[in-house]
Amino acid sequence: MHMSDALLSPAVGGAGWLASAAFVAHSTRRLAGAADPGAPALMGLLGAFVFAGQMINFTIPGTGSSGHLGGGLLLAALLGPHAAFLVMTSVLTVQALLFGDGGLLALGCNVVNLGVFTCFLAYPLLFRPLVGVHATARRLTVAALLAAVVGLQLGAIAVVLETTVSGISRLPFATFLAFMAPIHLAIGAVEGLVTAAVLLYVTSTRPELLHRKHAEGRPLLPVLVVFALATGLLGGLLSWFASTRPDGLEWAVGRVSGSEELPVPSNGLSGALARWQEKTALLPDYSFGSAPEAEVESLPDGPAWPAPDAGTSLSGLLGGVVVLVLALGTGLVLRWGRSRGIGARVR
């Protein structure tokens, strides 16, 4: 499942971009050392294959539902983890750019969720050892099934984590995970079966394909652990600072310390960040009615929530409608003026 821009805070999105950029750099370096002359054409065509292959929806046996190929594991088996990761990155980029699947800000997270876990964890740690040197049909099927399930489960957990840390969706972590894990178990099983079936078909006609020499390498576990920690830390820390209203953490702090915010040191990085945040957040701590006219009446069930004030709500809404009408009107007038002027020419 693609993580979406709409559910992501800039901090988590940025952390995803950082992590995926590191993996892109790593894979690029590995590929430069491998120097396979036919690689660009092969990678390009296989990327297009995954894209096109995902358009084939098939009936999942036993159920009425349908599924399609994911492709990460298949690519890793054919190209090796590094080239496969770059191909997955390009597929996700084109999907984000052209179809809005996920979105550009979420691209980093999607590359991590759908590329890193499959190519750098499931493939080298499960698929390769399980297939072994002499791949039989059964070994291949079991390996593909396990690797696909594990890879997708990790991806699903990552989606839940990224969504929860971003704080835009209010689904609790456990509820969301309980919802995502079984679905992705099924998707993973289907993905594994399709991958195995296609690999078996291909090896029956061109057995040499599975044994191409590709830029292998150590499983990258230490790098992965460091990045998982860095991502979690960065995402958690930054989104805490970037949050504009008392969230669960601040509320908990308020219960414990009596004041809603921890005393932030006025100097150093955290002080600077806090000052910066105060400046950028025009509605500090999210009182919707922070304008002087807003009378904050406390509700009986607690003052933590901003009281809905009809006056401020109305002026905001009125302004919003005016802005929208102005924006769309400007566009229409501009376009009309242009079409009456110079007609469209082919560049």
Next chain:
Amino acid sequence: MTPIDRAISHLHSLDASARLDSPLGRLDARAKVLVTLGFLVTVASFGRHQLLQPLPLVILLSAGWALSEIPVRSLGFRLAIASPVAVLIGMWNPLFEPEPMLRLGSMVVSAGWVSFLSILERFLLGMAAVLLLIGSTGVDAVAAALGRLGVPRVLVTQLLLLYRYVFVLAAEVERMLRAHSLRAPNRPRPELRTVRSMLGELLLRSLARAERVHAAMLCRGFAGELRAVTPLRLGLGDALFVLAGLGFLALVRLADLPRAIGNLLR
């Protein structure tokens, strides 16, 4: 029209509008990529109950649309298909945030509904911005710009080749599925066993084509990099566009324009 036809014609229409001459199209792709990224970060940086404050961003989108040649139909078509993920996950917010947030006359809107609407708003704004970028620039130029902004050459080449052959392979899939529907008219979708040979065959054809493409690339002097036909050139106009774009984004982020306008009018 099958879904694949629709997807291909969507790609074609974006490509076609990117090839037309327009003020937005003439700008350097790097400038547009930078402003688009700034736009997306700005949208994401609003709190989840700030429903009205991001609205002025529509001005930027509307102006961008007016200065491009993107047909409003292809824009509207993509925007109408709201992201299923965002909707599926966002629709639970009203359940988890029942606290009152806005009062409109006698109607009180809960915080959950506000944040759900905010998720939809984020999706629409972000999607429109990315479609504007591609529809006024084209995938090739965006990929070239990414390369100049530091994305590794391997990945840029990969993006360009992938995009070039997506059309070819999608057309092959389309033919395969049509053949399947003629042979098995009672089955809307192929079964797993059929898909195995379909995908396997598609994969083998892709591999064979990759060998031919590689030979052809070598014949044309490929040395590890695909060159763009229109070279990138940063001019004064591009600098002004970036400054104005990012300045406007900062203004929308820092000042609550809708409320200011609303207060003026009341």
